[in-house]
Amino acid sequence: MARMLSGRLPDPPTAVRRGPLRAGAFPSTLHDQRVASLLGIALGITFGTCFLTGLVSHFMQHPPTWLSWPSRPVWLYRVTQGLHVTTGLASVPLLLVKLWTVYPRLWEWPPVRSVAHALERLTIVPLIAGSIFQLATGIANIAQWYRFHFFFTVTHYWVAWITIGALVVHIAAKLTTVRANVGRKRHERIPGTAVSAAPERTAGGREGDSRREGAGGGGQVLEDLEDQGNLGNGRDGAPPAGGLTRRGLAVATGTAAAVIVVTTAGQAVPALAPLDLLAPRRPDLGPQGLPVNRTARTARAARVAVAARDPGYRLEAVGTRRVGYDLAQLHALPSHTVRLPITCVEGWSADATWHGPRLRDLLDAALIPVDATVRVESLEAHGGYRASEVRPAHARDPLTLLATGLNDADLELYHGYPARLIAPDRPGVLQTKWVHRVVLL
Amino acid sequence: MSGDSDAGAGAGAGLSVGGFALRVVLVAAGLAALGYGVDGLLTMPRATRPSNATAWLIGGIVVHDALLVPGTMLVGFALSRLVRAPYRAVVQGALIVSGAVALMSLPLWRGYGGSVDNPSVNPLPYGRNLAIVLGAVWAGAALLMISRAVRVRRTGRRGDSADG
Numbered sequence: 001m002a003r004m005l006s007g008r009l010p011d012p013p014t015a016v017r018r019g020p021l022r023a024g025a026f027p028s029t030l031h032d033q034r035v036a037s038l039l040g041i042a043l044g045i046t047f048g049t050c051f052l053t054g055l056v057s058h059f060m061q062h063p064p065t066w067l068s069w070p071s072r073p074v075w076l077y078r079v080t081q082g083l084h085v086t087t088g089l090a091s092v093p094l095l096l097v098k099l100w101t102v103y104p105r106l107w108e109w110p111p112v113r114s115v116a117h118a119l120e121r122l123t124i125v126p127l128i129a130g131s132i133f134q135l136a137t138g139i140a141n142i143a144q145w146y147r148f149h150f151f152f153t154v155t156h157y158w159v160a161w162i163t164i165g166a167l168v169v170h171i172a173a174k175l176t177t178v179r180a181n182v183g184r185k186r187h188e189r190i191p192g193t194a195v196s197a198a199p200e201r202t203a204g205g206r207e208g209d210s211r212r213e214g215a216g217g218g219g220q221v222l223e224d225l226e227d228q229g230n231l232g233n234g235r236d237g238a239p240p241a242g243g244l245t246r247r248g249l250a251v252a253t254g255t256a257a258a259v260i261v262v263t264t265a266g267q268a269v270p271a272l273a274p275l276d277l278l279a280p281r282r283p284d285l286g287p288q289g290l291p292v293n294r295t296a297r298t299a300r301a302a303r304v305a306v307a308a309r310d311p312g313y314r315l316e317a318v319g320t321r322r323v324g325y326d327l328a329q330l331h332a333l334p335s336h337t338v339r340l341p342i343t344c345v346e347g348w349s350a351d352a353t354w355h356g357p358r359l360r361d362l363l364d365a366a367l368i369p370v371d372a373t374v375r376v377e378s379l380e381a382h383g384g385y386r387a388s389e390v391r392p393a394h395a396r397d398p399l400t401l402l403a404t405g406l407n408d409a410d411l412e413l414y415h416g417y418p419a420r421l422i423a424p425d426r427p428g429v430l431q432t433k434w435v436h437r438v439v440l441l
Numbered sequence: 442m443s444g445d446s447d448a449g450a451g452a453g454a455g456l457s458v459g460g461f462a463l464r465v466v467l468v469a470a471g472l473a474a475l476g477y478g479v480d481g482l483l484t485m486p487r488a489t490r491p492s493n494a495t496a497w498l499i500g501g502i503v504v505h506d507a508l509l510v511p512g513t514m515l516v517g518f519a520l521s522r523l524v525r526a527p528y529r530a531v532v533q534g535a536l537i538v539s540g541a542v543a544l545m546s547l548p549l550w551r552g553y554g555g556s557v558d559n560p561s562v563n564p565l566p567y568g569r570n571l572a573i574v575l576g577a578v579w580a581g582a583a584l585l586m587i588s589r590a591v592r593v594r595r596t597g598r599r600g601d602s603a604d605g
């Protein structure tokens with residue numbers, strides 16, 4: 001089996017080795033294993049963060065029955081989703097520079113050396129496709145630019161699994177290369193070092209001769225040097241003639257990521273709001289000083305506006321008993337004021353002051369048991385977000401309100417007039433607006 | 442895997458037994474996740490529109506490999522002819538920063554997306570803001586170049602201080 005996988009395949013005729021397939025077609029010494037390894041580690045961290053925070057978002061919205069999210073800390077989802085979008089955006093320069101660095105490998109010669117090599121190259125396809133796809137669709141989605149025909153959330157979710165899976169395989173494949181190129185003791189970890197340089201490179205340069213002579217492992221040496229393909233490994237690359245050094249490339253890439261973070265994170269981090277120049281939202285811009293995601297003005301939702309303003313509006317809570325309140329009665333209920341962030345799945349979040357009755361008081365009035373899950377329903381007739389499920393941790397939290405007011409004024413239609421759910425640590429899509437009924441499940 | 446060496450020659454040639462086992466586990470876990478994703482994508486076709494999603498997946502690679510990278514290389518080639526040694530690194534660096542910032546905010550300053558009935562989506566003057574950010578980046582680059590010019594003059598040596 002191992003032999004079959006690693007057996008050397010015949011090379012294609014050299015006559016077809018032209019253009020980018022030529023030896024030395026990519027002369028920049030920045031096409032380098034150390035650069036690729038360091039950027040790979042950075043991307044492993046950012047994509048890992050995106051994946052984990054993405055899973056948090058997914059399972060907050062679609063919790064399996066056994067999973068009960070806590071309602072504290074109030075800022076948990078704010079942090080995870082803000083981190084998700086910011087880290088994703090900061091990955092743009094990391095990914096592009098990394099792909100540029102390894103681009104010569106696309107034109108590697110011979111294109112395949114063995115079955116194992118062919119399989120490894122094959123897993124690069126979902127890795128690159130998935131990575132670019134996640135960043136591109138994410139960027140388009142937060143700008144609400146829907147040029148694709150698929151449903152963003154579902155597709156982004158499945159492609160995340162594809163991307164992260166391909167990334168883990170890739171890490172396994174590159175473990176030795178990374179170890180030989182990163183860390184203080186990297187030079188000791190160069191597997192088999194009898195040969196001095198990749199054939200296409202001239203020796204000499206800053207770290208020129210640090211390669212250690214010695215115990216070579218025959219075939220292993222050859223394979224590892226070949227694995228380097230047409231990438232340099234810095235140990236033998238000549239310094240670039242007056243352009244960016246490896247260090248300079250790292251500084252530029254890091255600066256790009258930092259500029260992106262600083263000019264976008266303000267949509268979630270209050271202290272950075274003044275520098276929020278290039279994010280799709282500003283936490284203080286919107287009706288009543290707060291951004292909005294879903295409005296009641298679209299054609300489909302127009303009837304929500306009518307229903308919400310209907311003088312016959314009633315808020316009902318249905319448990320063992322059914323209770324109902326008209327607007328005047330709703331406003332006469334004991335009111336509480338809470339300061340809670342609203343956090344959109346799209347990554348922005350903003351603090352606001354809400355007032356209105358506590359959800360748990362309504363549940364008590366309807367004789368809904370403390371350990372019960374309820375459904376909060378909107379006046380919307382259709383749509384994936386017309387209702388949301390509230391499990392006991394959130395339903396019973398004293399901070400959870402059916403808010404009738406925002407920032408010391410009555411709630412506007414934009415924000416869910418006559419009443420909306422506002423609970424701690426919960427994605428904005430589940431903070432149901434235009435609420436008219438709460439039912440025991 | 443780069444892996445002829447790894448999967449095949451394995452433990453004997455520089456890779457410890459533990460390292461080998463770690464790889465086997467990683468590859469198995471990675472392939473399982475990958476397969477899970479493909480399966481999920483294909484079993485919810487009404488939401489994922491597999492043909493459209495595939496077009497975007499492949500389209501991303503094609504645009505990147507056939508346009509973006511060759512374009513970058515052309516720019517790099519032009520720079521190597523047009524900008525002299527101690528300054529070229531700075532220009533390259535500033536271009537990397539500018540390109541990345543412009544790309545990640547592309548829908549915003551191009552005015553794509555947004556919502557007709559919801560002015561709180563994409564509410565800022567993004568063209569102006571991008572100009573401000575890139576202006577700051579290039580101001581920083583200019584300072585760096587000035588400091589390099591001073592250093593070159595002082596030492597009298599050229600092209601020796603390309604670290605940046």
Ligand code: HEM
Pocket residue numbers: 047050051053054055057058059061084085087088089134135136137138139141142153154156157159160161163164345346347
């Ligand atoms: C620029 C980069 C990215 C942006 C702007 C972005 C944006 C988003 C947004 C807005 C959501 C929420 C979707 C919703 O619930 O409506 C989301 C969810 C998610 N993202 Fe990303 N993302 C990016 C990159 C990534 C990457 C690199 C990964 C992982 C490899 C990833 C994995 C996920 C996952 C697993 C979810 C959960 C989807 C669900 O709720 O079903 N994202 N992302």
